[in-house]
Amino acid sequence: MPELKSLSLFVGTADCNANCSHCAGRIHRAFAPKEDGEVNEELMQKTLRDCFAQGARRLSLSSSGEPTLSPKSVTRTLEIVQSLRSQGVEYPQIHLYSNGIRIGEDEKFCHDYLRLWKSLSLSTVYITVHDTDESKNAQVYNIPSYPSLPLIFNRIHKSGLTSRANLVLSKQTIGTLEKFIHTIAQLRIIGADSVTSWSIRDYDDQFDEKHSPPIEVLDKIESWITENQDPDFKVRIYRESNKSVYEKREKLTLFPNGVLSNSWCN
């Protein structure tokens, strides 16, 4: 049995401030807590302990909605993780997935929570980016406007956290090698600390063949990344071949219905 490396927890309610057509979180929303701050503490503690014992050291907080809209739940989860340290259960890397909208639009939220989460050992905020052109980003998020990406990265840094852009590749946005290279350069300029990219996935969390860039383009992007490694600005692509880490159960996710599974690709 391979050692478990990573655990992901679904946190917060099903609320989201975006409306993506490809949203894979929707099918999990029926089981999400109804109120911000509602956390199954016993199950969470047990899962954190068991997965640590199996080797997991990386923890990510994900959601069937947008976790920054459930700040009490995120805070309580981080407090639970921290409380386990006295028992020798420690996750040195904790990451939060976000669409970035609240971080860019709500300065008070950033002041009230991002620093608090940093003090509770959150390391990195992962911002999902479809395009560095905010109007195109808004189109994919299916909202009237998307806030300034430089402002989002700046607010993350001001709280002492690092940022990673999760760049989603699709024909509609990043569909060629040239656009990918241009976007990587832009992301570096506007403040992302690293970039991880993958092809757009459908609402079943599967590779979306129809909307993804062609395989030949993904191959070219992968080769370009290999040939242009920069230790100061890490860029990665996850391909279907990387899914073996899920198939080998190196990454597990605790879903809102209480099931611990290897079927979520984040």
Ligand code: SF4
């Ligand atoms: S931002 Fe995330 S949770 Fe919200 S609709 Fe888009 S994919 Fe779903």
